Amino acid sequence: MAQLTGMTILITGGSKGIGQEIARTAAARGARTLIAYGGDHAAAASTVRELEVLTPGAAAFQADLATERGVRELFERVAERVDTIDALVNSAGVFETAPLEEVTDDTFAYHFALNVFGLTHAIKEAMARFSPRGGSVVNIGSSVSSFTPAGSVVYNASKGAVDAITRTLANELGPRGIRVNSINPGLTATPGMQRSEFSADAFVRDIEARTPLGRIGVPADLAGAACFLISEESSWLTGETIVIGGGLH
Template sequence: MKLSGKVAVVTGASSGIGAGIARALAAEGASFVVNYATSKPRADAVVADIAAAGGVAIAVQADMSQSADVVHLFEQVKAQYGRLDVLVNNAGVSQYEMVADLTEAAFHHQFNVNVLGVFLGIREALKLFGESGGSIINLSSILSTDPSPSSSVYSATKGAIDTMTFALARELGPRNIRVNSILPGLTNTPLTDGNFAGAFGEKLLAGSPLGRFGEPEDIAPVAVFLASDDAHWVTGEAIRASGGVRGAGY
């Protein structure tokens, strides 16, 4: 139970990688807040899974791109648990289109959720970290370093997250708050549902040394490590969890 007695928040945790991380952290003893934007039934299902396994969790709705929602989320954390030890910034959106077809609205939506949402979450979380510090884990992507065609804006948001990670590791180190990012590769989630089908999927699969796409359960153990005291000397790192895939298969 590497996280016994710890309090954790995972944003965007109603499905996919976020849900996988939530279940894994709870299995290691963390008390939990499952954040969701729109799908209360799926968030409640994650909470039920955690409870069935003997864990403690609540679900709290918040659109991470909206300051008032984020403030409310962390008010609920304080009311329920009184403090925070681990924040996983997982909430994110993607829209893959060539730049000539991408609208300003799509540009701002991705940056508002993927980048502003991380900033707002960290800003509020810092009010709840105690003297013992804690761990902030930002979900990035291998596209931050090796973007594919049609991913220019999404990849830029993930590059911004990595840069924020490096800067905040230096800024928050004196408070013993570690800040790292995880760069998943090609992972089966609702966000990528249908993207790996047909000949395109076969091309991507051919570039995987391990011969398969990732699953949320492949990413979750990395988050458990970064959240735990095992990673007490790890901060300011961008850790790839891609099964050896270096880019998007191009």
């Protein structure tokens, strides 16, 4: 089990779903855990109380992660709380499904603002906040970049971009001691998934039938892998995209 004692981690989208479970697991393993969230103050406050019980020093920061200014302001507030961070987990994201004939400029803007531009700006800001010895970036992509289900072309494209960003920045930032990896979850029961067409019974049954391990995921299925990628146990691992989806690719 990868231990994170003494580390400080910033997790975007950390008040719900996959990000929240990574925050819980990291705090349970000794990390000081900071979360960024969108607009659900109650969920953020509840998460921080839970994290504080596990490891002191937790905090939540509301941020507009879909704009460069919002990301910059987030990291300025983080810098008022801590001198450096050891890891950034980019878990914040959005998705919706639509057939191709319904795709609009707004569809692209909705997905790419947070899933691509916001993620990239967060990595750029984190570079200046990592300690001199380097740091770890864990992007939360999606298995849709390889599985490519119909009806989600723009979301799939945004997550394919995350794969490319992960590989490119691993090459670019490796000489600075910054590792960049991605976890690509399969269909996972999160609040976002449950609000989407991906939650339809027929779709879930189809995915389960095609998955070697026979079920969809839960956030806890991903948290241990994220902590491993943050930890020193993965110190010679960068540029990797790890699909965690019960065997379905």
